[in-house]
Amino acid sequence: xxxxxxxxxxxxxxxxxxxxxxxxxxxxxxxxxxxxxxxxxxxxxxxxxxxxxxxxxxxxxxxxxxxxxxxxxxxxxxxxxxxxxxxxxxxxxxxxxxxxxxxxxxxxxxxxxxxxxxxxxxxxxxxxxxxxxxxxxxxxxxxxxxxxxxxxxxxxxxxxxxxxxxxxxxxxxxxxxxxxxxxxxxxxxxxxxxxxxxxxxxxxxxxxxxxxxxxxxxxxxxxxxxxxxxxxxxxxxxxxxxxxxxxxxxxxxxxxxxxxxxxxxxxxxxxxxxxxxxxxxxxxxxxxxxxxxxxxxxxxxxxxxxxxxxxxxxxxxxxxxxxxxxxxxxxxxxxxxxxxxxxxxxxxxxxxxxxxxxxxxxxxxxxxxxxxxxxxxxxxxxxxxxxxxxxxxxxxxxxxxxxxxxxxxxxxxxxxxxxxxxxxxxxxxxxxxxxxxxxxxxxxxxxxxxxxxxxxxxxxxxxxxxxxxxxxxxxxxxxxxxxxxxxxxxxxxxxxxxxxxxxxxxxxxxxxxxxxxxxxxxxxxxxxxxxxxxxxxxxxxxxxxxxxxxxxxxxxxxxxxxxxxxxxxxxxxxxxxxxxxxxxxxxxxxxxx
Numbered sequence: 001x002x003x004x005x006x007x008x009x010x011x012x013x014x015x016x017x018x019x020x021x022x023x024x025x026x027x028x029x030x031x032x033x034x035x036x037x038x039x040x041x042x043x044x045x046x047x048x049x050x051x052x053x054x055x056x057x058x059x060x061x062x063x064x065x066x067x068x069x070x071x072x073x074x075x076x077x078x079x080x081x082x083x084x085x086x087x088x089x090x091x092x093x094x095x096x097x098x099x100x101x102x103x104x105x106x107x108x109x110x111x112x113x114x115x116x117x118x119x120x121x122x123x124x125x126x127x128x129x130x131x132x133x134x135x136x137x138x139x140x141x142x143x144x145x146x147x148x149x150x151x152x153x154x155x156x157x158x159x160x161x162x163x164x165x166x167x168x169x170x171x172x173x174x175x176x177x178x179x180x181x182x183x184x185x186x187x188x189x190x191x192x193x194x195x196x197x198x199x200x201x202x203x204x205x206x207x208x209x210x211x212x213x214x215x216x217x218x219x220x221x222x223x224x225x226x227x228x229x230x231x232x233x234x235x236x237x238x239x240x241x242x243x244x245x246x247x248x249x250x251x252x253x254x255x256x257x258x259x260x261x262x263x264x265x266x267x268x269x270x271x272x273x274x275x276x277x278x279x280x281x282x283x284x285x286x287x288x289x290x291x292x293x294x295x296x297x298x299x300x301x302x303x304x305x306x307x308x309x310x311x312x313x314x315x316x317x318x319x320x321x322x323x324x325x326x327x328x329x330x331x332x333x334x335x336x337x338x339x340x341x342x343x344x345x346x347x348x349x350x351x352x353x354x355x356x357x358x359x360x361x362x363x364x365x366x367x368x369x370x371x372x373x374x375x376x377x378x379x380x381x382x383x384x385x386x387x388x389x390x391x392x393x394x395x396x397x398x399x400x401x402x403x404x405x406x407x408x409x410x411x412x413x414x415x416x417x418x419x420x421x422x423x424x425x426x427x428x429x430x431x432x433x434x435x436x437x438x439x440x441x442x443x444x445x446x447x448x449x450x451x452x453x454x455x456x457x458x459x460x461x462x463x464x465x466x467x468x469x470x471x472x473x474x475x476x477x478x479x480x481x482x483x484x485x486x487x488x489x490x491x492x493x494x495x496x497x498x499x500x501x502x503x504x505x506x507x508x509x510x511x512x513x514x515x516x517x518x519x520x521x522x523x524x525x526x527x528x529x530x531x532x533x534x535x536x537x538x539x540x541x542x543x544x545x546x547x548x549x550x551x552x553x554x555x556x557x558x559x560x561x562x563x564x565x566x567x568x569x570x571x572x573x574x575x576x577x578x579x580x581x582x583x584x585x586x587x588x589x590x591x592x593x
Contacts, residue, residue, distance in 0.1 A: 099285060099293075101588025103568055104301045105322040106311045110281055113261040116247050117200060120207045125244050126580040127302055128281055132179070132267035133247035136170060136194055136226070137238060141574035141582040148346040150399045150496075150576055152242040156189065156268070157226075165233045165531070166216075170194075170226045175290045181266045183252045186288070189268050191220035197248045198228075208245040211495065233530035236496040239399070243495060244578025270295040270584040279304045296570060296587035312563075315340065321568050325561040327386050327445055333563055334387065342563045344389055347575045348397040349494035350558030352446065354453075355478075356486050356551060359515035362435055363485060367427040369550030372486070373413050374420035375460040378555035381452040386445060386556070394543040395491060395554035396500050397576070403536050405543045413547045420460040432463035439466055440474040440489030449556065450488050479513060491554070495577050497539060501525045505546060514551045521545055566590075 111119055111128040119125050137160075140151045154160070157170040172191055178184035198218045202209050214234035219227045230237060253266050265273040270291070271283035281302045285295050303320060305311045311323045316338055325333065325342070333342060356363040356372070363369050382390030392414070393404055424433060439450040447468060454464040469477065469489075477483040479492075492511070494500035503509050506525050507517045524545060528538035547553055560575045569589035573582045 099296065099298055099591075101297050101567075101591040102299045102301065103297055103322060103586055103588055104303060104320045106303050106305045106314055106320045106324070108304070108306055108308075108311075108324065110279075110302055110304045114263045114265050114276060115260045116249065116265075117197075117204065117208060117245060117260075118206050120245060120578075125578040126575070126583075129263075129265040129273060129276060130244065130247055131271045131283055131300070131580055131583055132265050132269050132273050132286075133249065134176070134189075134267065134269045135242065135244070135246055135248060136198075137242040138581050139242050139574050139576055139579040141572055141579060142585065143570070143572050145572070145574060146401045147574060148348045148398065148401055148404075148576065149574060150239050150242075150348065150397065152238050155581070156194070156248060166230045168228045168230075168237070170228070172224045172226065173290060174224060176268050177288055177290075178250055178268050179266050179272045179286055180288070181264065181272070183264070184250050184266045188223075189248070189250075190223040191226045192223075193250055194218070194226045194248055195220040196251045198246065200249070200254070201246055208243075211240045211243050211245065214240075234498075235529055235532055235535060236498045239496045239577065242577060242579075244580050270581075271300065274299070295584040300583060300586065315563055315565060318565070322562060322564045322571065325563055327389060327561070329563075330389065330561050331387060339566055340563045341565075341568070342561065343571075344559045344561040345573050345575050346391070347558035347560055349395075349496075349500060349576075351393070351395055351491060351554045352440075352449070352489055352556050353395055353491045353552050353554050354486065354488050355484075355514060357482065357484050357513070357515055358551065359482070360485050362428070362433055365427060366550060367423050368433065370413070371420045371423035371427075371433075371460070372457060372462070373547070373550050373553065374416045374423065375457045375462065376453050376555065377415035377456060379407075379415070381449055381456075382556055384452055385448045389559065389561070390556045393554050393557050394546055395494075395504075395552075395557065396539065396543060397494055397497050398539060399497075399536070403539055405540065405547070409544070410547070413550070414553075417460050424461040428461070432458075432461055434463040434465070435485045436465045436467050438474075438478060438484050438487040438489075439468050440487075441468040441470055442490060446489060453488070453555075479511060482513070482515070488555075493558075498529055501542065502529070505542075505551070516549070516551050518549065521549075 107127050111125075111130070114129040116125075116130045116133060134155050136154075136156050137152045138155045140149060140153045145151070156172055156176060158173050160168055160170045162168055172189075172194070176189040177186050178189055180186040195218045198212065198215070202212045202215060202218075214230050214232055214237055216229045216231040219229070221227055228241075234240075248268065249260070250266065253264055254260060263273075263276070265276065270286050270289045272286045274282040274284045283300045283302075285298055289295070303314075305314055305320075305323075308326060308329050311320075312325070312329055312332060314320045315323045316336070330342060330344075333340060354372075354376075356369045358364055358369075363372075378392045379390075382388060382392075392407070392410055398404055437450060437454065439446055441447065447466075450466050454466050457464050474487075474489055478487050478489070491504070494503065502525065503511045505521065506512060507519075507522050521542070524538065524542045528535050528542070560573065562571070562573070564571060567589050569587040570585050571582070572585065573579075
């Protein structure tokens with residue numbers, strides 16, 4: 001029996017349901033541009049590692065170590081209070097002046113201006129002027145982090161507490177200074193700077209404002225404390241606050257023009273801006289940064305090289321040290337004897353999904369949807385098409401890698417031809433079951449994977465017609481329409497669990513294109529939306545429910561692929577939520593000998 005909720009609970013859930021699609025709307029309507037950018041920059045939305053840790057294809061991956069200092073939500077029956085202390089970073093034990101070395105990284109694009117609160121496209125916000133700034137929280141990264149992960153840690157704070165569900169209190173570090181440039185001239189960073197910055201993100205009307213929509217007010221309490229009051233309970237609040245867009249800037253740098261498009265770029269982060277020009281950026285080590293041994297380089301240069309082929313040529317000739325790749329680029333370099341290291345890192349909330357329209361035959365029958373899942377072996381398809389780069393999931397971004405359904409659990413619903421044939425024999429009429437699988441034509445990878453699925457399904461008793469759609473039709477006919485039986489293609493990136501769950505899976509979600517109205521699923525989604533208590537198990541239950549009902553799944557998830565030469569050391573990205581601090585840990589291997 002469905003339990004009745006209070007009017008206030010209904011009101012708050014409506015705010016979540018109606019508000020979250022703003023994030024997805026801003027991204028989905030630009031999906032054509034976004035996917036072209038992603039494929040060009042190596043943010044390949046149709047590939048990801050087959051392991052939880054970042055996969056190093058030419059070198060061993062460092063062993064993982066747990067960290068008790070970073071708080072993860074755990075089941076508790078007590079009032080929830082979260083207190084976090086920043087991790088001590090690896091210290092070089094060398095005087096700051098002795099840090100040497102430069103790394104040159106290529107990128108498909110860099111920000112077109114110095115305004116760091118406007119752009120929300122992942123893969124862009126992690127590069128450029130924004131590297132000069134710090135944030136209140138950041139996502140943990142490094143060799144000891146099992147990916148995927150959205151675990152947060154302090155940067156500008158020393159701790160935070162959550163005395164009641166609608167209040168967060170952050171205590172700031174007392175050793176943070178703005179860089180020694182006009183107009184800040186090295187003054188101390190204080191709580192009112194944080195208040196100003198978060199309110200600027202919230203109130204500009206820019207797309208990034210939706211990330212902080214659960215905030216009711218931000219208040220500086222003296223110079224060292226920031227109190228944030230929420231308008232409603234939000235289990236994703238800390239994740240959204242840690243997003244790379246929420247950089248802390250100084251009021252003096254913005255006023256009176258109110259815009260940073262032309263600078264100045266003066267932050268409190270590990271890098272200071274040296275030169276910014278069209279096509280390239282040079283950043284230098286901030287000698288006064290407050291964490292020891294960071295950054296690990298004297299300077300970092302970023303060069304915009306739009307062409308994938310040109311980027312490959314640049315690293316082969318030594319023009320650059322580090323380049324993003326797409327899957328095709330990986331194929332070109334994987335057997336190259338150029339002493340390159342190629343690694344790929346999971347990118348949560350991105351990938352390609354198989355979606356069923358439960359309002360149309362034959363997939364108004366759950367048995368036939370299940371027969372499709374049993375008929376597809378997605379791991380085999382990944383091996384055949386994308387060099388084994390890929391994983392299988394339900395697509396939901398999660399806080400830690402063990403919040404995902406394991407492969408053993410997924411295999412209960414996928415890749416079993418005997419069960420597929422039996423379901424068809426029990427529930428289908430005689431003869432092959434025909435249906436059309438519509439596919440987004442974003443490149444050969446999508447078409448090749450779709451044809452792999454077709455062959456597998458034809459063998460068990462379906463008759464699949466693969467129909468390709470151009471990117472515009474893919475968005476308009478499928479995501480904004482109802483013109484399909486089943487489709488395969490990229491999903492709009494989601495920055496946090498609630499964005500994905502309420503946008504794509506909840507019955508009232510703006511992008512729920514399955515046509516499914518499932519009260520039980522709605523309650524599971526709503527129950528995890530406002531509390532961290534037992535959230536891991538709740539998300540596991542949601543994933544199991546969705547795959548059991550065979551509504552949709554992600555047969556290949558997103559990844560970033562990078563190739564580096566022998567100069568690059570300590571490159572351990574966590575490509576989630578626009579995270580960028582990992583660039584500060586980069587070292588020049590030549591200076592370590």
